[in-house]
Amino acid sequence: MGVRVVKPGMATTIQDLGRPGYYRVGIPPSGSLDQYSSLAANLLVGNDDSAAVLECTYLGPQLHFEAPTVVAVAGANLPPLLNGEARATWESFAVAEGDVLSFDYLEGGARAYIAVSGGFDVPQILGSRSTYTLGSMGGVEGRVLAEGDWIDTGDTSRATPGRVVPESLRTEHPKHREIRVMMGLFDHRLTPSGRQTFLRTEWRLTPVADRTGFRYQGAELEFEERDPPFGAGSDPSNIVDAPYPIGSIQVPGGIEPIVLHRDAVSGGGYVMVATVIGADMDLVAQSAPNNTTRFVEVNLETALEARRDRSKRIEELRMAVAS
């Protein structure tokens, strides 16, 4: 059983929960950038959390199914078409042998997740099927999908069409987002005015936004004067090389902040002024070029509270989809 890729879409990759535990040796976690939507798609087709899905960025692929199965699309508002007929997102639907799944234009968000009953089956690398294209590992030969690819799919015995994620548990896709951050580790390098500029600017996402990082434009940040320490470059945005947390916001040259996401490099010499809290990384993933973002400072307590809220929402999602 499996699917044939008729058209690959844009930067479509196989992703799952990711490959945690190897960042210290330079291998990033990878996995679906919007973990919540990816999980929703899996639950809709009766899969385990760890099943692999397709992550589609902006443009959907065209897939030819060579056996009957059940499919669901969640995340971005990328309208599915089955043999040209509209299907809903956030709902599972039956697919017959020979059916073709394609997509209409993106209407909101940035990344849609396609789950198929039994999951997309490729070899696991370091415990994950996630594609990490920069390292050429995981997924289909470590790369984005290409025309003509064949992908095996797993056991369909738990497939149930007609499962629905209720409206209240779907991700909304506004064109403006407030993303919560904790300041640091290097925010002491900003002047009080630089700090204010960072938190007050309405940042606009540039087209330079991929699985590695999301680059924004909107203002220039002012840094404190200093004599560069040994090992740091002379630009005020340089630091002595340090590890980069996923979600950290680096600002090369004091312009164009970059939020690092799940395919990020593990370290380097750019100042990180703040870090997006874990609970909001899914929101970053759904930002499309030209969307605006304000970074809102929160403390650790609020960040942990947000994490608990996210876990609660995931439990609600499980209950709602299973019933």
Added chain:
Amino acid sequence: MAYEIKSPIPGIFYRKPSPESDPFVEVGSAVETSTVICLIEVMKTFHEVRSGASGTIASIEVDDEEMVDAGQVIATLEPDDSGN
């Protein structure tokens, strides 16, 4: 009825293949279904957008190097009228 050529992806709209080149098409240009209308830059790559129909370009709706959303109309064309 004018035919709308839409951008399938969000990104930066370019009317020329390179800064020194002439635009891919102008108002009044005759195009085939496969004629490239523009480039859209996103995620550090350039994607060609093709006409999708044959006819004559009636309007170009976006300025060079402007940001476009997915599904946004970038040009319209008067389709060839096979009846005439």
